[in-house]
Amino acid sequence: MRRGRRQKWIIKIAEERIDILFQQAEKELSYNPERSHRYVQMAQNIAQKYNLKINGTLRGRFCKNCQHFIRPGLNSQIRLFNSSINVKCLDCGEIRRIPYINEKKERRRRKIESYTFKEGIDE
Numbered sequence: 001m002r003r004g005r006r007q008k009w010i011i012k013i014a015e016e017r018i019d020i021l022f023q024q025a026e027k028e029l030s031y032n033p034e035r036s037h038r039y040v041q042m043a044q045n046i047a048q049k050y051n052l053k054i055n056g057t058l059r060g061r062f063c064k065n066c067q068h069f070i071r072p073g074l075n076s077q078i079r080l081f082n083s084s085i086n087v088k089c090l091d092c093g094e095i096r097r098i099p100y101i102n103e104k105k106e107r108r109r110r111k112i113e114s115y116t117f118k119e120g121i122d123e
């Protein structure tokens, strides 16, 4: 067995911690934004240390520019634009685009279109 530095249980605990920190960040955001932003930083430190990627759902929850936890309607604005979501951080003005059509769906649509071009396929 390979003695890797990234043992599974350690990674699992790190991922759990990141999850918890984001949950805390969300809770604290309305009454203690500073603390909430701190949680995001802590989560990112953990991610960095263990070489983890912050996963899809959490990725859109904080601003990459100012590292603040963002929540739509509170300190972020969400606009739909073509096939992506534009998330604007109201703390620093950074806009991020998150594609919301995933590859699988895209592939399926292309398949459908290749059969026959029918009307009524909703964007």
Ligand SMILES: [Zn+2]
Pocket (backbone or CB within 6 Å): 063, 064, 065, 066, 067, 068, 089, 090, 091, 092, 093, 094
């Ligand atoms: Zn920001």
